[in-house]
Amino acid sequence: xxxxxxxxxxxxxxxxxxxxxxxxxxxxxxxxxxxxxxxxxxxxxxxxxxxxxxxxxxxxxxxxxxxxxxxxxxxxxxxxxxxxxxxxxxxxxxxxxxxxxxxxxxxxxxxxxxxxxxxxxxxxxxxxxxxxxxxxxxxxxxxxxxxxxxxxxxxxxxxxxxxxxxxxxxxxxxxxxxxxxxxxxxxxxxxxxxxxxxxxxxxxxxxxxxxxxxxxxxxxxxxxxxxxxxxxxxxxxxxxxxxxxxxxxxxxxxxxxxxxxxxxxxxxxxxxxxxxxxxxxxxxxxxxxxxxxxxxxxxxxxxxxxxxxxxxxxxxxxxxxxxxxxxxxxxxxxxxxxxxxxxxxxxxxxxxxxxxxxxxxxxxxxxxxxxxxxxxxxxxxxxxxxxxxxxxxxxxxxxxxxxxxxxxxxxxxxxxxxxxxxxxxxxxxxxxxxxxxxxxxxxxxxxxxxxxxxxxxxxxxxxxxxxxxxxxxxxxxxxxxxxxxxxxxxxxxxxxxxxxxxxxxxxxxxxxxxxxxxxxxxxxxxxxxxxxxxxxxxxxxxxxxxxxxxxxxxxxxxxxxxxxxxxxxxxxxxxxxxxxxxxxxxxxxxxxxxxxxxxxxxxxxxxxxxxxxxxxxxxxxxxxxxxxxxxxxxxxxxxxxxxxxxxxxxxxxxxxxxxxxxxxxxxxxxxxxxxxxxxxxxxxxxxxxxxxxxxxxxxxxxxxxxxxxxxxxxxxxxxxxxxxxxxxxxxxxxxxxxxxxxxxxxxxxxxxxxxxxxxxxxxxxxxxxxxxxxxxxxxxxxxxxxxxxxxxxxxxxxxxxxxxxxxxxxxxxxx
Numbered sequence: 001x002x003x004x005x006x007x008x009x010x011x012x013x014x015x016x017x018x019x020x021x022x023x024x025x026x027x028x029x030x031x032x033x034x035x036x037x038x039x040x041x042x043x044x045x046x047x048x049x050x051x052x053x054x055x056x057x058x059x060x061x062x063x064x065x066x067x068x069x070x071x072x073x074x075x076x077x078x079x080x081x082x083x084x085x086x087x088x089x090x091x092x093x094x095x096x097x098x099x100x101x102x103x104x105x106x107x108x109x110x111x112x113x114x115x116x117x118x119x120x121x122x123x124x125x126x127x128x129x130x131x132x133x134x135x136x137x138x139x140x141x142x143x144x145x146x147x148x149x150x151x152x153x154x155x156x157x158x159x160x161x162x163x164x165x166x167x168x169x170x171x172x173x174x175x176x177x178x179x180x181x182x183x184x185x186x187x188x189x190x191x192x193x194x195x196x197x198x199x200x201x202x203x204x205x206x207x208x209x210x211x212x213x214x215x216x217x218x219x220x221x222x223x224x225x226x227x228x229x230x231x232x233x234x235x236x237x238x239x240x241x242x243x244x245x246x247x248x249x250x251x252x253x254x255x256x257x258x259x260x261x262x263x264x265x266x267x268x269x270x271x272x273x274x275x276x277x278x279x280x281x282x283x284x285x286x287x288x289x290x291x292x293x294x295x296x297x298x299x300x301x302x303x304x305x306x307x308x309x310x311x312x313x314x315x316x317x318x319x320x321x322x323x324x325x326x327x328x329x330x331x332x333x334x335x336x337x338x339x340x341x342x343x344x345x346x347x348x349x350x351x352x353x354x355x356x357x358x359x360x361x362x363x364x365x366x367x368x369x370x371x372x373x374x375x376x377x378x379x380x381x382x383x384x385x386x387x388x389x390x391x392x393x394x395x396x397x398x399x400x401x402x403x404x405x406x407x408x409x410x411x412x413x414x415x416x417x418x419x420x421x422x423x424x425x426x427x428x429x430x431x432x433x434x435x436x437x438x439x440x441x442x443x444x445x446x447x448x449x450x451x452x453x454x455x456x457x458x459x460x461x462x463x464x465x466x467x468x469x470x471x472x473x474x475x476x477x478x479x480x481x482x483x484x485x486x487x488x489x490x491x492x493x494x495x496x497x498x499x500x501x502x503x504x505x506x507x508x509x510x511x512x513x514x515x516x517x518x519x520x521x522x523x524x525x526x527x528x529x530x531x532x533x534x535x536x537x538x539x540x541x542x543x544x545x546x547x548x549x550x551x552x553x554x555x556x557x558x559x560x561x562x563x564x565x566x567x568x569x570x571x572x573x574x575x576x577x578x579x580x581x582x583x584x585x586x587x588x589x590x591x592x593x594x595x596x597x598x599x600x601x602x603x604x605x606x607x608x609x610x611x612x613x614x615x616x617x618x619x620x621x622x623x624x625x626x627x628x629x630x631x632x633x634x635x636x637x638x639x640x641x642x643x644x645x646x647x648x649x650x651x652x653x654x655x656x657x658x659x660x661x662x663x664x665x666x667x668x669x670x671x672x673x674x675x676x677x678x679x680x681x682x683x684x685x686x687x688x689x690x691x692x693x694x695x696x697x698x699x700x701x702x703x704x705x706x707x708x709x710x711x712x713x714x715x716x717x718x719x720x721x722x723x724x725x726x727x728x729x730x731x732x733x734x735x736x737x738x739x740x741x742x743x744x745x746x747x748x749x750x751x752x753x754x755x756x757x758x759x760x761x762x763x764x765x766x767x768x769x770x771x772x773x774x775x776x777x778x779x780x781x782x783x784x785x786x787x788x789x790x791x792x793x794x795x796x797x798x799x800x801x802x803x804x805x806x807x808x809x810x811x812x813x814x815x
Contacts, residue, residue, distance in 0.1 A: 054094050055137040056081065058241060063141055068239045070134075074112050074218045077103065096135035096194060104210050105220060113155075113217045115210035116199050130199035132215070138241060139191040147240040148187035152178040152197065153216065159710060160201040160212030161595075168193045195237065320544055320570045322812050323425035324553050326510050327577035329435025330491060331786035331797050332427050334455050335575060336500050338805035341422040342457060343368040344393075344798075350413040353399055356380065357392075361413075368419070369396075370806050374772040385796040387789060388771045393799030398452060416457045423812055426569065427500070428508040430558070434491030436581040439602065452795040453487060458497055463490055505557070508567065512554040513574060514745045515779065516546045544570045550781065555743075572812060575804060577785040580739045580762040580792075587633065587733055591707030597731040604632070604642045604732040608649045628652070629727055631713050633704055634734035635662040640678045642732050643696070652695040654725055656702035656715060657682060707731055738762075739788055751778040766790035773807035774800055783807070 062068045062082055071080045078089050091103060091114070105112045116130040138144060152175075154162045164175045168190045175184055187193065199213040323339065325332045345368050346361040360377055361369065369377075374389055383391030399410040431438045454460040464482065482490075495504050549570040558564045584599035586592060598604055608628070628651040632642050635657040646653045659665075659682065669676035680686070681696045701718035708714075713725045739760045741749050753760045754768045756778075767784040768777045774789055776782040783804045785791075791800055 053096055053135075055096065055135040056094070057137050058141050058143055062241070063143060066146075066241055068136075068138075068237075068241055070136075070237045072216065074103070074114070074216050075220065094134070096133040097131060098133070099129075099131035101130045101132050101199070102210075104214075107220070110220045111214075111217055112220050113210075113214040115214050116212075117209070130213070132197040132199075134195045134237075135193070136195075136237075136239070137192055142243060143191070143241040144243075145187045145190045145193070145239060146242045148184040148190075148193075148237075149239070150175060150178055150184050150195065150237055152195075154178070155214045155217050156201070157212055157214075158201070160214075161199070162213050162215065163198045163200070165196045165198075166193055167196055318568050318570075319426070320549055321424050321426050322571065323423055323573045323575060323808060324551065324569055324571040325425060325427045325575045325577055326429075326513065326553070327435055327579060327786075328427050328429025328431065328433050328504065328506065329577065329579055329786065330453075330455060330794050331577040331579070331801065332429070332435070332575075333433060333491065333494055333500070334797055334801040335577070335785060335804055336425065336427050336495070336503050337416075337456055337498050338370075338801055339423040339425045339808065340498070340500055340503065341419050342416050342498075343370045343419050343421075344396075344414045344456070344802060345369065345417050346396075347411075347413055347415045350411070352396065352413050353410070354381075354395065357395065368417070369414070370802055370809070374803065374806065378772070385791055385799070386766075387769070387774070387791060387796070387800060387803070389774075389803040390791050390796040390799035393802060394796055397798060398795060414456075421809060423808055425503055426505055426571075427503050428505045428510055428553070428555070428569075430507060430509045432492050432506060433495050433504065434488055436579050438488055438492070439581070452793070453482075453490075455491075455494055455794075456798055458490075458494055460490060463493070463497070507558040508555055509558065510553060510555040510743050512552070512745075513743055514552045514554075515550050515748065515781070516552055517550045518745070518747055548572060573781045573783065573808060575783040575785060576741070576744070576767070576788050578739070578741075578788065580737050580787040583738045583740045584733075585736045585738055587704060587735070589704060589706050591709070592733065594707060594709075594731070596711070596729065597707065597733065599733050601638050601642055601645075601732075601734060604630070604730065604734075605645055607730050608646055608651065628729040629725070630654070631656070631704070631715075631725060631728055631731045632734065633657070633732065634736075635659070635664075636734070636736065637663065637675070638736075639732075639734040640664060640675055642734055643678055643681075644674060647696060652697070654697045654699065654713075654715070654728075655682065656699040656704055659683075659700050704731075704733075736763075741788075748779050748782070752776060752784075760788075762787040762790060762792055772803055774804045775807055 056068075056070055058068045059082065065082075067082075069082045072078070072091065073080070074091075076089075077091055078085055079091075079094050092098060100117050101114055102117050103112070104115045114132065148166070150164070150166065152164055156162055164178050166173050166175060166184050166187060168187075169192060171186055171190075173184060173186050197215060199215065201212050325335055346365055348365060350358075352358040352361070357377075361372075364372065374392075378388040378392050381388065381391050381395065383394055385391050385394065393414070396413045399413065429435060454463075460482070464486065495501055549572055551571045551574045553567075553569040553571065553574065555567055556564050557567050586599065591597075596607075598607070608630070628646075628649075630646045630651045631654045632639055632646065633656045634642070639655070639657065643653055643655055662679075662682075664675050664679040664682065667675045667679070682698050682700065684698065699715055699717055703716045705714040705716055705722065707728075711726070711728050713728045713731060715723045715725060717723055739762060741752070741760060744752075749760075750757060752767045753765045755765050756768075758765055760767065767788050767790075769775060769784050769789050770777060774783050774785060776784065785800050785804060786797055789800055791797060
């Protein structure tokens with residue numbers, strides 16, 4: 001059986017197939033394999049080509065269990081299929097094809113791996129590439145892929161390259177992160193596929209080819225076979241399988257959403273350890289849509305679980321409520337606390353430094369601040385937020401930061417009091433409570449002071465004392481900064497402490513938000529018009545009026561046990577509170593999409609600290625990443641954090657930044673010593689008593705021109721001179737991020753920003769809202785909170801949440 005019907009991008013391995021025109025930027029997939037011989041040269045060469053053409057097929061037990069698992073142990077040179085050894089040992093005997101690959105054991109380093117053959121007499125710069133393929137045939141058993149996960153760890157040195165693809169007869173996907181067991185994008189519905197590994201890269205000097213690209217590295221001192229398969233069996237393919245889908249004619253038209261619709265949605269479901277980009281269609285099409293690996297994996301997981309052959313077989317989970325809050329970060333949690341019947345009041349013992357504010361609130365102490373006239377109360381108030389109510393509550397909650405030093409003893413003027421008025425609502429989020437905070441890691445401290453990051457009703461001093469976060473009790477106005485790990489725990493614990501669990505929906509990935517009353521809606525979706533529509537549920541169809549509940553929210557709910565189901569929620573109002581961390585900004589330069597480039601702090605952190613073990617450090621003749629040359633682009637705090645991490649690890653950092661657009665110069669050296677040290681480095685000074693062990697080269701007003709395949713980065717300095725940085729190990733582009741609202745109806749989302757039609761930006765072009773209600777000026781019933789409304793700091797969130805809550809309580813009958 002040949003592979004001529006399988007799609008391989010840039011395929012040049014024999015038997016030869018026509019190359020595929022890749023519809024995505026070529027930089028994303030790297031150059032085509034360039035060192036392979038042509039057919040005539042191959043016929044005369046001594047290179048070993050193994051067209052074994054063996055296919056793995058599901059056993060009877062695997063078909064009954066609905067799961068197929070394949071592992072390989074390099075030490076024992078044996079494959080296990082669902083825990084059972086294959087009768088024929090040897091890695092060669094179970095491959096579909098192998099080319100220029102050998103099993104290598106280095107007894108000096110006590111390491112084993114699969115690598116390219118070191119050909120005698122081959123030119124140093126023209127080493128033949130290697131190929132390894134495994135085929136899985138589910139079609140003969142009448143099965144298809146439901147979910148597919150792959151782990152295929154490898155190591156590369158110098159110019160070595162490894163590319164992993166999973167290919168079917170009509171599709172393929174490049175798997176960028178195979179170090180851990182991760183989902184494979186777009187594999188749902190496949191009945192026949194090949195896992196393809198390509199080893200390439202020129203070898204310079206006297207180094208052998210097998211030291212450049214090493215697949216399935218494993219210490220030789222481990223036991224060949226162990227009860228714990230996770231460690232010795234480095235290569236693992238886990239596949240959930242199901243019967244081939246029934247034809248579309250047998251399905252009810254109202255019980256499915258298309259697979260293509262799920263694939264086209266851009267999500268953020270970053271539950272996996274390493275975040276890497278997969279596609280950036282904007283580079284090719286000039287549009288704003290981007291897709292990350294985490295995003296694409298979420299869409300694939302959704303499609304894999306609920307979609308087979310293009311349709312959903314399970315009835316969607318249906319609910320109705322008054323308000324749906326999309327996102328479960330600090331903004332959403334604060335609003336949920338207010339809607340749950342907790343209102344702000346002016347404290348009896350307070351005397352605000354602003355006499356006008358004090359006079360206005362002191363005369364009506366029995367009335368909640370939420371019941372006052374915000375237009376009158378906010379008049380004349382200014383602050384660092386672009387939103388009036390946010391500035392008002394910043395002054396009420398943090399008077400020290402506005403009228404004195406942050407370390408002064410001015411107390412908050414607000415108390416939170418339970419009231420009988422509540423609004424039914426749901427808070428939807430794919431992650432644990434805390435939103436983007438849960439994706440942060442490391443021991444670094446938060447930027448803001450403790451009382452700026454706390455949420456209403458739960459003083460961080462009390463919470464920290466109960467949880468042992470500090471040896472001494474924090475004071476209410478303590479100007480210290482807790483580490484990120486403490487704030488992650490605080491936000492995760494907040495809904496439990498405040499009794500918000502009934503409204504919280506964790507594991508909910510929103511795919512679509514639509515207003516069913518828009519005239520264009522029926523034409524776009526094909527759904528029947530009218531004032532009511534049926535929402536399917538387990539109890540039967542639920543008639544919901546589009547007049548009272550015009551908003552429809554669809555998505556996928558992921559359960560802790562791995563199961564998932566589609567949900568449909570109808571609501572009166574929708575609040576967008578998803579933040580801006582979904583889509584990192586790009587430079588849009590040549591070579592930006594390499595395996596050794598990243599666009600988030602986590603990418604850089606993982607590269608510097610997580611991905612190096614001791615034997616690799618010894619093999620490289622150094623300790624950890626001290627040998628690395630890292631280029632960091634960015635002027636903000638995230639870039640500064642990356643510089644700190646890289647320098648602390650001993651890396652040589654090249655930092656390109658714009659000194660006119662950095663907040664570092666404004667931070668107090670007493671309160672922010674770590675950032676003050678970085679600012680001194682950026683200014684050309686060497687900070688005293690620095691703990692950094694790496695080297696730092698600043699490029700003030702520098703600009704990255706391009707990144708090449710041979711690990712070179714071209715930088716244009718402030719004088720316009722091009723400088724080539726060679727042997728660069730990693731490039732971190734940290735220039736901010738953009739909101740991702742691709743799940744919102746296109747008729748709405750294009751009009752949401754202040755500058756309609758232009759890209760949404762939290763700092764320069766946020767959602768246009770009413771200053772006193774945070775309701776969209778374009779779409780009635782749609783609200784924005786937090787960074788989407790221009791409030792990028794947690795200290796401004798309570799004011800925005802109060803503005804939204806006041807509007808909702810005024811427009812909805814509270815129960």
